[in-house]
Amino acid sequence: MVDVGKWPLFTLLGAQEVSRIRQACVFGTSANEAIYITQDDEVFVFGLNCSNCLGTGDSQSTMVPKKLDFLRGKKVVSLSYGSGPHVLLATEGGELFAWGHNGYSQLGNGTTNQGVSPILVSTNLQNKKITQVACGSHHSLALTHDGEVFAWGYNNCGQVGSGATANQPTPRRVTNCLQSKVVMGIACGQTSSMAVLDNGEVFGWGYNGNGQLGVGNNGNQLTPCRLAALQGLCVLQIASGYAHSLALTDEGLLYAWGANTYGQLGTGNKSNQLSPVHIMAEKERGEGEKPAVGSKRTRENTEEAWHRETDRIVEIAACHSTHTSACKTQSGQVYMWGQCRGQSIVLPHLTHFSCTDDVFACFATPSVMWRLLSMEHDDFLTVAQSLRKEFDSPETADLKFSVDGKYIHVHKAVLKIRCEHFRSMFQSHWTEDMKEVIEIDQFSYPVYRSFLEFLYTDNVDLPPEDAIGLLDLATSYCENRLKRLCQHIIKRGITVENAFSLLSAAVRYDAEDLEEFCFKFCVNHLTEVTQTAAFWQIDGNMLKEFICRASRCGAFKN
CATH class of the missing domain: 2.130.10.30 (Regulator of chromosome condensation 1/beta-lactamase-inhibitor protein II)
Structure with missing residues (x-):
């Protein structure tokens, strides 16, 4: 096209x-x-x-x-x-x-x-x-x-x-x-x-x-x-x-x-x-x-x-x-x-x-x-366009995920083709293989919907704060490309207000490149970052680690 x-x-x-x-x-x-x-x-x-x-x-x-x-x-x-x-x-x-x-x-x-x-x-x-x-x-x-x-x-x-x-x-x-x-x-x-x-x-x-x-x-x-x-x-x-x-x-x-x-x-x-x-x-x-x-x-x-x-x-x-x-x-x-x-x-x-x-x-x-x-096209759709069109379509779906009380309609075959996690899940010895509705409670609706939509479109459209949750999911499901996409979204959306929260998440999810990026941002904007709510809500150990690391970078020199 x-x-x-x-x-x-x-x-x-x-x-x-x-x-x-x-x-x-x-x-x-x-x-x-x-x-x-x-x-x-x-x-x-x-x-x-x-x-x-x-x-x-x-x-x-x-x-x-x-x-x-x-x-x-x-x-x-x-x-x-x-x-x-x-x-x-x-x-x-x-x-x-x-x-x-x-x-x-x-x-x-x-x-x-x-x-x-x-x-x-x-x-x-x-x-x-x-x-x-x-x-x-x-x-x-x-x-x-x-x-x-x-x-x-x-x-x-x-x-x-x-x-x-x-x-x-x-x-x-x-x-x-x-x-x-x-x-x-x-x-x-x-x-x-x-x-x-x-x-x-x-x-x-x-x-x-x-x-x-x-x-x-x-x-x-x-x-x-x-x-x-x-x-x-x-x-x-x-x-x-x-x-x-x-x-x-x-x-x-x-x-x-x-x-x-x-x-x-x-x-x-x-x-x-x-x-x-x-x-x-x-x-x-x-x-x-x-x-x-x-x-x-x-x-x-x-x-x-x-x-x-x-x-x-x-x-x-x-x-x-x-x-x-x-x-x-x-x-x-x-x-x-x-x-x-x-x-x-x-x-x-x-x-x-x-x-x-x-x-x-x-x-x-x-x-x-x-x-x-x-830009006028005939009714023919490519495979990619067809998949994108059928995401969350009740008419053709054969499986539903229930997240935060809301349904997301998907196609079991597409999930098996696109994700190793689901390929393992939909085997006869897993109870999920027999279900028509699968409950998800460890991730929020925006995060899980975005993940499933990624499997249909290869794209992610989330604010950086939600991308943190998606980064967690991508890490859990071993989806490395999605992990990189999330890191890109977070880097693009970092601000003084959310910088320390994003740094904490990068540490928690073992995202080394993102951690380095967020750390440098925090050091470069140290005065403003230390006055945010996110900085004061951090646990003591991480705070000590940040101060030590920042001092090694010369952040506190007179």
């Missing part, structure tokens, strides 16, 4: 807010801005707000999400962003909205005034239903339901496709070779534009200094030019990076061309390509290519995957902000190449990811999203 938490910006949001997200996009020159749409079709933005790209009506940064009321209830179908940044957004109803940087009229409203709030782009688009948008650094493209392409904004290299190099202040239909064609997909590099037709032909226009148009030379094209090298192939998808391009055919073949400074073409070298080159051919993956670092597959299994029949590619990924490329195969393998956290990966490298989006979250610079990310 895609996790927006892999993008640092989204760690600012609480779990409840994240759970409401249906679509999201992280953008900006340093990945410092984000937009997301909730299940209720409310649009929120937060971040640095460079060039008013959040559309909040002001130029203020905000770490607290702000709602764009102008877009309430409008389902978003396509979103793209430029380098200014400016933002384009298309709704299900075919409306086009724009905001942000407008120094080159890339918002399409005929001016160069900054767009502090979303504006409806309508000039020359009346009765046109917009289905897809794409942004270059400072120019914009929109695709209509009828397969027409409109372009506007910065045009120094012909990226608007008008036949000239004057900036285009409002949307203008891209004609010439596309006049009677039906376009089904668009993409932008920094200063170039691409279109794929319904018959699988590909056209490019704009800057071509690195060969990113794939037309066989490096001269700029002021109007759309067909990629003759792809003749006879039916292209389904195109993607453009900063100065390189990718194409995916209906046979699952991948072609790349353009800039290759970081190996973003995946050809095994760093030479630019003026025409499309077939990459990810089986022989290229088999010759000397080793499994990716971090791959969970065994060496044998990976090499078998390398040499078997070609696993066709079903998705390609790139965006104009980065020099990174990625793809996904039919069997779910995700490869990446190009710039990877400052390093150059010149051949497609197998990752342990399950989606191309994660490549950009973890490896790209900046770590933006290459598309509007959808």
